[in-house]
Amino acid sequence: MNEQQARDLERAIATDPRTNELGIRIQVRGDHLVVSGEVASQERRATVIEVVREHEPGLDIVDHIMLSAEPGPGGPDHEQIEPPRRS
Amino acid sequence: MPDPIRVAAVGDVHLADDLRGRYAPLLTDISEEADALLVAGDLTQHGTLEEAEAFADEFDAADVPVLVVLGNHDYHSGAERDIVHLLEDRGVTVLEGTSTTIDTDAGRLGVAGIKGFCLGFVGRCAADFGEPEMKAFTGHGIETAALLREALDGLAAEKPDVTVALSHFAPVDDTLIGEPKEIWPFLGNYRLGEAIDETGVDLAIHGHAHAGREKGLTPVGVPVRNVAQPVIQAAFRVYDVVPRRSA
Numbered sequence: 468m469n470e471q472q473a474r475d476l477e478r479a480i481a482t483d484p485r486t487n488e489l490g491i492r493i494q495v496r497g498d499h500l501v502v503s504g505e506v507a508s509q510e511r512r513a514t515v516i517e518v519v520r521e522h523e524p525g526l527d528i529v530d531h532i533m534l535s536a537e538p539g540p541g542g543p544d545h546e547q548i549e550p551p552r553r554s
Numbered sequence: 555m556p557d558p559i560r561v562a563a564v565g566d567v568h569l570a571d572d573l574r575g576r577y578a579p580l581l582t583d584i585s586e587e588a589d590a591l592l593v594a595g596d597l598t599q600h601g602t603l604e605e606a607e608a609f610a611d612e613f614d615a616a617d618v619p620v621l622v623v624l625g626n627h628d629y630h631s632g633a634e635r636d637i638v639h640l641l642e643d644r645g646v647t648v649l650e651g652t653s654t655t656i657d658t659d660a661g662r663l664g665v666a667g668i669k670g671f672c673l674g675f676v677g678r679c680a681a682d683f684g685e686p687e688m689k690a691f692t693g694h695g696i697e698t699a700a701l702l703r704e705a706l707d708g709l710a711a712e713k714p715d716v717t718v719a720l721s722h723f724a725p726v727d728d729t730l731i732g733e734p735k736e737i738w739p740f741l742g743n744y745r746l747g748e749a750i751d752e753t754g755v756d757l758a759i760h761g762h763a764h765a766g767r768e769k770g771l772t773p774v775g776v777p778v779r780n781v782a783q784p785v786i787q788a789a790f791r792v793y794d795v796v797p798r799r800s801a
Contacts (some may be wrong), residue, residue, distance in 0.1 A: 482598065487600050505784055507783075508573060511572065511599075535643075535784045538576065538578060538790075544791055545587070546794065547558060547794045548794065550756065
């Protein structure tokens with residue numbers, strides 16, 4: 468897979484109605500196809516890998532996709548925004 | 555110093571059935587923390603009505619007014635008008651080049667919002683030149699900023715104590731640091747920033763830049779916060795905005 472095909476695969480992941488993930492990056496490293504980026508759930512991660520497989524890249528697929536941190540319980544951070552001190 | 559108006563915000567929640575249950579438990583009793591909840595677009599993953607229903611169900615848990623703008627994902631299925639109607643039927647205020655005010659214990663909060671569009675930033679932005687397609691692309695970016703400016707100008711007549719500008723696309727590039735520079739023109743629009751700088755905004759909130767950073771400033775010094783969920787990694791952030799009036 469050359470650079471252009473990697474970009475085409477990124478575009479396919481962005482436009483495939485099953486995924487529509489715009490933040491996935493594809494890189495070729497030797498015999499490996501590294502899939503990275505961030506998605507919101509395990510299910511979305513699996514679908515991205517499925518779409519990559521369907522394109523039969525002929526390389527070992529390495530899944531480096533990160534899952535977005537799930538918002539957890541607990542108090543949210545507050546930040547104070549003060550008005551500008553213009554003279 | 556006057557008490558602050560507490561503005562909660564999140565963006566890019568990209569809801570679909572697989573994320574049901576992720577937000578509702580964290581939004582219950584949000585009134586203890588905030589006076590309003592702003593959502594900076596990309597409410598859904600593919601812009602379908604089913605996903606909008608999932609958004610409405612999750613955010614219905616919030617016991618404060620929920621104000622949103624749409625994002626590019628919410629347009630993807632061509633159902634954006636139906637999504638707006640569904641959300642408004644469910645009590646969500648959708649800002650599309652429009653504004654609203656909310657009276658809180660600490661004063662009047664005014665919010666003007668728009669999705670915005672691509673354009674880029676000074677020195678590396680799309681130009682209104684050449685092919686009709688390029689002019690249409692650029693023109694739409696410029697038009698969205700003009701609509702935000704009109705909404706903010708209109709809001710001034712309501713004399714809010716705190717004015718917030720809400721968009722999906724970024725009004726500055728400060729909050730894009732971390733994103734590949736090559737895509738910055740697709741993430742933000744400096745004309746939105748100009749509109750914010752010229753209309754007395756106290757805080758600008760946006761999303762869209764999942765790999766950017768939370769905090770930035772406009773050229774004039776208005777605080778800008780990128781609340782894309784992957785950036786803030788929380789159900790929402792709260793900004794306690796102190797009104798400008800003297801104590």
